[in-house]
Amino acid sequence: MWRFGLLLLTLLGSAGCSDREVVQSDWWLASAPTDATLEIVTYLGSSSCTSFDRVDVQEKDDEVAIRAFVSLQTTGDCTADDTFQPSPVTLSAPLGRGLLTGCVAPGSGNRAHDLTHDASVDCRTRVRPDDAGEEFSG
Numbered sequence: 001m002w003r004f005g006l007l008l009l010t011l012l013g014s015a016g017c018s019d020r021e022v023v024q025s026d027w028w029l030a031s032a033p034t035d036a037t038l039e040i041v042t043y044l045g046s047s048s049c050t051s052f053d054r055v056d057v058q059e060k061d062d063e064v065a066i067r068a069f070v071s072l073q074t075t076g077d078c079t080a081d082d083t084f085q086p087s088p089v090t091l092s093a094p095l096g097r098g099l100l101t102g103c104v105a106p107g108s109g110n111r112a113h114d115l116t117h118d119a120s121v122d123c124r125t126r127v128r129p130d131d132a133g134e135e136f137s138g
Contacts, residue, residue, distance in 0.1 A: 019075040022053050026104040027068040027087065028126045033100070036091040040103075041084050041128070042068040049078035052085040059092055063099040066123070100124050 026043040044050045053069040066089060103123035 019073060020071050021074050022069050022071050025068050025070040027055070027066065028103050028128045029123060030086065030127070030129050032127055033095045033124060036094045038066075038089045038091065038095070038100075040066065040068070040087050040089055042070065042087045044070050044083040044085050045072070046078035047081050047083045049073035049076070050083070052087070055087050055089055057089055057091070061098070063101060064091060064095060066100070066102040068102075095124075 025045075027040045030039040030041050040055070042052060042055065044052060049072060051071045053071045056067045056069070058065040068087060100123040101121065103121065103126045
């Protein structure tokens with residue numbers, strides 16, 4: 001289902017003459033989940049060429065899957081800075097013991113987009129409160 005949605009987004013984005021493209025981006029937790037609100041941080045990238053688009057949440061009994069999206073400028077020059085967007089997510093119920101998936105948060109020495117989105121990673125272990133590329137806690 002996600003692949004179909006991503007394919008549809010890609011096709012819709014390329015149908016016009018836009019110089020922007022919506023793509024999935026990295027996200028991580030700013031703090032450990034404690035209730036139905038998750039404090040996530042979405043990686044944007046260049047402040048001059050990238051903007052926050054949305055966060056998609058899919059809740060199941062045993063798993064919550066989150067995907068963050070950004071809008072990228074596809075033409076012209078961009079600044080070489082890294083920017084982040086706090087993106088709080090409110091679930092229909094507390095996370096409990098269910099798996100939290102969809103995150104990527106690069107550790108020290110890695111930049112965002114260097115790692116793949118691994119559905120087997122429990123994102124509760126990807127807590128990085130500083131937004132600056134330091135090691136994960138947890």
